[in-house]
Amino acid sequence: MPSSELMESGSSLQDSVKKPREFSTDTPVDGDHRASLLGSTQSMELTTSTDDVAGQNLSLLRRRLNELTPFYRLPTEIISMIFLLLGDLNLNEPLLNHLAITSVSYLWRKVALQIPQLWTRICSIYPAKFLDTCLVRSGRSPLIIKSDVAAHESYSLSQFIKKVSSQMWRWHTCTLQDMGAKSSANWLSA
Numbered sequence: 001m002p003s004s005e006l007m008e009s010g011s012s013l014q015d016s017v018k019k020p021r022e023f024s025t026d027t028p029v030d031g032d033h034r035a036s037l038l039g040s041t042q043s044m045e046l047t048t049s050t051d052d053v054a055g056q057n058l059s060l061l062r063r064r065l066n067e068l069t070p071f072y073r074l075p076t077e078i079i080s081m082i083f084l085l086l087g088d089l090n091l092n093e094p095l096l097n098h099l100a101i102t103s104v105s106y107l108w109r110k111v112a113l114q115i116p117q118l119w120t121r122i123c124s125i126y127p128a129k130f131l132d133t134c135l136v137r138s139g140r141s142p143l144i145i146k147s148d149v150a151a152h153e154s155y156s157l158s159q160f161i162k163k164v165s166s167q168m169w170r171w172h173t174c175t176l177q178d179m180g181a182k183s184s185a186n187w188l189s190a
Contacts (some may be wrong), residue, residue, distance in 0.1 A: 066105045079111045083118055098134075116141040120172075124148055124160045131163055142172035 066072065071079075083101055098118065102109045112118055116139035122131065124147040135143075145164050147157070164171075 063106050066107065072107060076111050076114075079107075080115050083108075083112055083115060113137065120144055122146070122164060124157065128159060128163075131160070135163065135167060138170075140170065143167060143170045144172055145174040146177070147175070148177045 086097055086101065098112075101112045101118070116137065119134045119137035120141045121144045122134055122138075126134065143164070147160065
């Protein structure tokens with residue numbers, strides 16, 4: 001088959017895959033139609049299953065390829081120290097540091113999740129779910145709490161206070177920024 005014909009058949013196949021078929025629910029379903037629909041459903045399920053397996057295989061191949069890089073030959077202790085230094089780079093947006101490190105590769109994620117100190121910076125701008133994640137991943141390590149009322153949007157200050165005050169015994173430092181008298185009173189009464 002010439003390459004131009006192959007390209008055309010491939011593009012028409014892509015077009016048919018991209019556009020979902022429309023099935024009328026108004027027409028009665030006879031045995032042949034039902035069998036056809038069942039066959040189409042099974043075919044689509046098989047395609048989806050094949051795509052899932054291919055995606056998993058691709059992920060494993062990428063992981064193996066990453067393992068060939070010089071970084072993978074470093075001891076995890078050195079990688080941990082590098083991550084802790086990176087965590088200090090951007091003090092205004094520590095959330096970005098956490099997410100960036102855990103998203104690079106399997107090894108980076110595995111090492112980062114084993115470093116409680118990497119998760120000790122707690123900021124009031126964190127979404128509630130990520131705050132909970134940091135509190136769990138930080139283990140029993142001392143916490144560095146930062147509350148910035150002016151930048152606070154994720155959830156209410158009272159929820160933040162409630163979550164971090166339950167861990168007060170772990171506080172190393174607590175910085176309160178842009179807090180008026182009312183907010184300060186909330187902190188002190190919590």
